[in-house]
Amino acid sequence: MLDAADATLAVRARDGDVHAYEVIARRHGPLMRVYAARLLGSELESDDVVQDAFLTAWRRLADLDDPSRVRNWLMRIVSNKAVDRLRVRRDHDDVDRLEVSAPRHETPERVVEARLQLDAMWAALDKLPLDQRRCWLLRETADYSYADIAEALDLPVSTVRGKIARARTFLITEMEAWR
Known part of the structure; x- marks a missing residue:
């Protein structure tokens, strides 16, 4: 099965x-x-x-x-x-966000830098309008096709393409400092 x-x-x-x-x-x-x-x-x-x-x-x-x-x-x-x-x-503290110790093979500096970059990425994602964020996450984290995203969110494919393009443009601008 x-x-x-x-x-x-x-x-x-x-x-x-x-x-x-x-x-x-x-x-x-x-x-x-x-x-x-x-x-x-x-x-x-x-x-x-x-x-x-x-x-x-x-x-x-x-x-x-x-x-x-x-x-x-x-x-x-x-x-x-x-x-x-x-x-x-309602806003509340999430205890799951507590920091865990860095793996031994990574230096503390690299761990901090990676975490800051990841935090900056999630902060940038949080600034996106909800529909753009949903489209971008399905495309980039779930590897959905544009048609699959359109079907999943009940949107036209052209709208999905536009939302993802705007999200990418915004994220590139927001993450410019991390290049």
């Missing part, structure tokens, strides 16, 4: 096969977590959002029109759940 295509698993899950749905969840859950964490800026919240997305997807499997597109359908659900969470979220 682990080697089965998404479409086969989705059809079996729709028929009530819990094991097939578990395989889908294990296959696509890590991507959904990374995407939600980057949108929300919190590992803790991303786990809640992904879990909520999987519950919603399980209840709405009958609404899945094309079983071969189950990944995009799940990403759309997790995206919507993350945006909902952003709308109602």
Whole structure:
């Protein structure tokens, strides 16, 4: 069952096969977590959002029109759940952001420089409008095609291309100091 295509698993899950749905969840859950964490800026919240997305997807499997597109359908659900969470979220400290010690093979200076660069990148991403950030993250972190992003976010492909182009231009400008 682990080697089965998404479409086969989705059809079996729709028929009530819990094991097939578990395989889908294990296959696509890590991507959904990374995407939600980057949108929300919190590992803790991303786990809640992904879990909520999987519950919603399980209840709405009958609404899945094309079983071969189950990944995009799940990403759309997790995206919507993350945006909902952003709308109602209260600011709080995230204990998961505590610094961990640097690996022994890296000098403290290199670790600090890499962390500062990464922080600058996430700060720049946070400045992007939400739709541009969502498009950019799907393209750059999940390697989605423009068509897949358009489908996942329910946008025209031309709009996705424009949003990604504007996001890239903005990020290049923001990260100029790190060249």
